[in-house]
Amino acid sequence: MNMFLAIRSILGEILDLDPEKILEQTYLIRELNAESIDLLEIGVAIQHRLDIPVHDDLLFLKNLRTLLLRAELSKCPPIGVLAREYPHLSQERLAQILIDLPQGPVLRVSDLVAYVCWTRKDQGD
Amino acid sequence: MLRRVVITASGFVLPLGYELSEVRTGLQQAHGPFVVSVHDPEVAVCPAPDFDLRKHAGRCKEARYLSRGQQLCLASAIRAVEGAGLDQDDLRRAGLFLGLGPNLEASPRTDKALWLLDYLPNTATACLARILGVHGENLTIQTACAASTQALGQAFHAVRHGLVDVAIAGGGDSRLSPEGIHAYKGAGVLATVSGHPGKACRPFDQKRSGFAIGEGGAVFVLEGLQHAQARKASILAEITAASSSLDGYSLTGPDPEGTAGRTAVARCLPQPCPSGLCVIAHGTGTMLNDAVESDIIKSSAADATAIAAFKSRIGHLASACGGAELALALVCAHDGVFPAIANLENPCRSDLPFLTRSAVLQPHMLLVQSFGFGGQNACLAVQPWY
Numbered sequence: 001m002n003m004f005l006a007i008r009s010i011l012g013e014i015l016d017l018d019p020e021k022i023l024e025q026t027y028l029i030r031e032l033n034a035e036s037i038d039l040l041e042i043g044v045a046i047q048h049r050l051d052i053p054v055h056d057d058l059l060f061l062k063n064l065r066t067l068l069l070r071a072e073l074s075k076c077p078p079i080g081v082l083a084r085e086y087p088h089l090s091q092e093r094l095a096q097i098l099i100d101l102p103q104g105p106v107l108r109v110s111d112l113v114a115y116v117c118w119t120r121k122d123q124g125d
Numbered sequence: 126m127l128r129r130v131v132i133t134a135s136g137f138v139l140p141l142g143y144e145l146s147e148v149r150t151g152l153q154q155a156h157g158p159f160v161v162s163v164h165d166p167e168v169a170v171c172p173a174p175d176f177d178l179r180k181h182a183g184r185c186k187e188a189r190y191l192s193r194g195q196q197l198c199l200a201s202a203i204r205a206v207e208g209a210g211l212d213q214d215d216l217r218r219a220g221l222f223l224g225l226g227p228n229l230e231a232s233p234r235t236d237k238a239l240w241l242l243d244y245l246p247n248t249a250t251a252c253l254a255r256i257l258g259v260h261g262e263n264l265t266i267q268t269a270c271a272a273s274t275q276a277l278g279q280a281f282h283a284v285r286h287g288l289v290d291v292a293i294a295g296g297g298d299s300r301l302s303p304e305g306i307h308a309y310k311g312a313g314v315l316a317t318v319s320g321h322p323g324k325a326c327r328p329f330d331q332k333r334s335g336f337a338i339g340e341g342g343a344v345f346v347l348e349g350l351q352h353a354q355a356r357k358a359s360i361l362a363e364i365t366a367a368s369s370s371l372d373g374y375s376l377t378g379p380d381p382e383g384t385a386g387r388t389a390v391a392r393c394l395p396q397p398c399p400s401g402l403c404v405i406a407h408g409t410g411t412m413l414n415d416a417v418e419s420d421i422i423k424s425s426a427a428d429a430t431a432i433a434a435f436k437s438r439i440g441h442l443a444s445a446c447g448g449a450e451l452a453l454a455l456v457c458a459h460d461g462v463f464p465a466i467a468n469l470e471n472p473c474r475s476d477l478p479f480l481t482r483s484a485v486l487q488p489h490m491l492l493v494q495s496f497g498f499g500g501q502n503a504c505l506a507v508q509p510w511y
Binding site: 014015016017037038040041043044045048049 | 184185186188189235236237238239
């Protein structure tokens with residue numbers, strides 16, 4: 001199963017958007033205007049349709065800013081803290097997130113795809 | 126000081142169509158556009174053709190929590206507001222009064238986080254407030270088939286007493302789903318279909334056997350007369366009175382004595398009965414409802430010029446019926462022609478002016494009557510603005 005296409009279909013349906021216009025690099029909140037109740041529905045739909053356990057905090061990077069604040073207070077390298085919390089994201093993506101954060105919510109469609117692929121792999125699929 | 130209240134816009138999505146021209150053409154036909162239900166060959170239904178909320182609202186992600194009936198209400202409200210020419214400040218302060226039905230297709234689900242919203246009657250109200258930018262006094266009413274009439278009544282009172290300058294009011298409903306049909310069949314209120322589905326519903330006829338199920342929405346913009354005149358709005362009608370009452374008798378059928386229904390009518394009608402009165406009857410076509418309603422009209426509005434029954438042409442729109450029938454009555458009043466009650470061949474009584482054929486008519490007053498399950502009665506007195 002192509003996970004990007006599966007997630008794009010879910011996003012298109014829940015956000016009432018044309019799936020063709022949703023790309024891997026599209027921002028969920030910044031560009032698709034996803035709100036908190038949309039994220040709730042997206043999380044449940046991914047769990048239900050792709051048959052994987054979903055932790056909303058990880059899937060939607062909900063604690064990102066808190067983690068960075070904690071890293072700053074404990075004087076730890078932020079990328080290391082994020083890598084431990086979000087094992088589904090590559091070092092390259094985490095570095096990109098740190099640069100991108102001042103521009104607004106960083107969550108991209110590719111982050112959801114990465115989460116789903118990592119979780120399925122973890123399940124031994 | 127109490128204000129005069131006028132209707133300055135009417136938006137509808139009905140089985141006859143969405144545009145004035147479609148409705149006019151539809152009312153000229155011998156029968157409404159009834160078909161046999163795809164879910165049950167014994168049931169006549171009257172669907173709103175090609176309805177798609179996106180045509181009216183654009184993309185609307187909140188629609189995932191809305192029943193088809195609620196979506197029909199949204200579309201009608203958007204059409205009404207588009208036609209009213211209100212500015213953003215008017216809309217921001219406007220009230221919103223909706224009569225809606227239950228979402229019979231709702232169920233607890235594992236694939237939907239907020240399935241609770243499917244059940245809440247004010248979900249549609251909240252969506253509409255966001256779409257229209259309306260933030261004023263509001264009420265979402267679920268009083269069965271009296272709901273939209275009662276919502277209009279509450280909006281009338283809110284404008285009349287100065288709570289709001291502008292109120293958006295009406296309703297939308299659909300019971301064409303398997304669940305809706307199953308519910309009505311269980312209640313034993315549906316017309317028997319034998320042959321042409323357009324002939325199934327025959328209000329006030331001696332051979333009536335029940336109603337056919339329709340769907341649709343109708344929403345109006347109400348405002349104080351001075352407010353409407355100050356912004357040079359075109360005025361469709363004036364609402365002069367609104368009332369409601371409770372039978373306190375049965376959960377389904379009407380009180381055979383019609384006492385509370387008669388009270389609701391009396392509160393709306395000036396005495397003596399005004400000349401040029403046209404009763405927009407509830408006229409479901411069920412044996413008992415029509416008998417009681419006829420008695421009420423005979424005792425309260427015997428001097429009426431005409432009695433119309435639009436359910437014979439669009440089916441029963443459940444909670445939206447009163448609003449939809451008012452919308453059609455206003456079209457007819459301004460055109461000066463009212464259609465016959467379809468399929469009315471042998472009236473149940475000969476001493477009332479049922480429209481057995483179309484009539485050239487410009488009534489001075491419309492009396493909208495809605496008598497719903499639970500003995501919910503609601504009436505409106507409306508004077509078309511010629």
